[in-house]
Amino acid sequence: EAGVTQSPTHLIKTRGQQATLRCSPISGHTSVYWYQQALGLGLQFLLWYDEGEERNRGNFPPRFSGRQFPNYSSELNVNALELEDSALYLCASSLVPGHMNTEAFFGQGTRLTVV
Amino acid sequence: AQTVTQSQPEMSVQEAETVTLSCTYDTSESDYYLFWYKQPPSRQMILVIRQEAYKQQNATENRFSVNFQKAAKSFSLKISDSQLGDAAMYFCAYSLADKLIFGTGTRLQVFP
Numbered sequence: 528e529a530g531v532t533q534s535p536t537h538l539i540k541t542r543g544q545q546a547t548l549r550c551s552p553i554s555g556h557t558s559v560y561w562y563q564q565a566l567g568l569g570l571q572f573l574l575w576y577d578e579g580e581e582r583n584r585g586n587f588p589p590r591f592s593g594r595q596f597p598n599y600s601s602e603l604n605v606n607a608l609e610l611e612d613s614a615l616y617l618c619a620s621s622l623v624p625g626h627m628n629t630e631a632f633f634g635q636g637t638r639l640t641v642v
Numbered sequence: 643a644q645t646v647t648q649s650q651p652e653m654s655v656q657e658a659e660t661v662t663l664s665c666t667y668d669t670s671e672s673d674y675y676l677f678w679y680k681q682p683p684s685r686q687m688i689l690v691i692r693q694e695a696y697k698q699q700n701a702t703e704n705r706f707s708v709n710f711q712k713a714a715k716s717f718s719l720k721i722s723d724s725q726l727g728d729a730a731m732y733f734c735a736y737s738l739a740d741k742l743i744f745g746t747g748t749r750l751q752v753f754p
């Protein structure tokens with residue numbers, strides 16, 4: 528069974544540009560969660576999508592947005608990139624929507640570098 | 643506010659020895675879950691162990707066990723018979739409904 532997959536592995540963008548990150552959950556999982564892992568910090572919750580809708584978002588500005596497609600894959604878009612957006616972006620999916628009490632399966636992340 | 647604190651940025655252990663990683667958390671909830679995740683250089687977060695707060699018995703998974711002190715809001719991870727493959731970042735996390743609250747991590751080095 529394929530795990531959570533993310534693409535691209537690495538992404539380099541210039542300040543002010545837009546970045547698009549992609550995630551495919553484990554088959555059968557309808558919920559996708561996005562986390563930001565900046566250097567020296569733990570993971571910070573960004574967004575949760577389930578059944579095509581944004582269900583919750585963390586304390587991030589509106590230029591962080593995304594969507595979920597009918598096949599449950601998801602995109603994270605970061606507009607007007609700033610240097611401090613450089614981080615590892617991790618995607619996760621869980622068997623029970625909205626309940627991270629069950630095991631959350633993570634992808635290998637996208638390393639975004641803003642120069 | 644719910645917070646998770648890992649006060650040891652780095653730890654080291656000799657192969658085959660035992661090491662304990664510390665974690666404290668703050669919450670006003672009575673029923674919640676706690677986790678330890680491992681992040682090797684491959685960057686993928688891997689669940690090591692999970693503890694349900696309403697269970698008094700400490701969770702164990704092979705060489706990994708926890709010391710859960712609910713009153714003290716402490717959740718430490720003990721790794722026995724350490725192996726080179728245990729070298730990684732370890733994150734303590736608290737489950738709050740639809741999100742996980744993570745600590746800042748402890749980097750574990752294992753020396754042969």
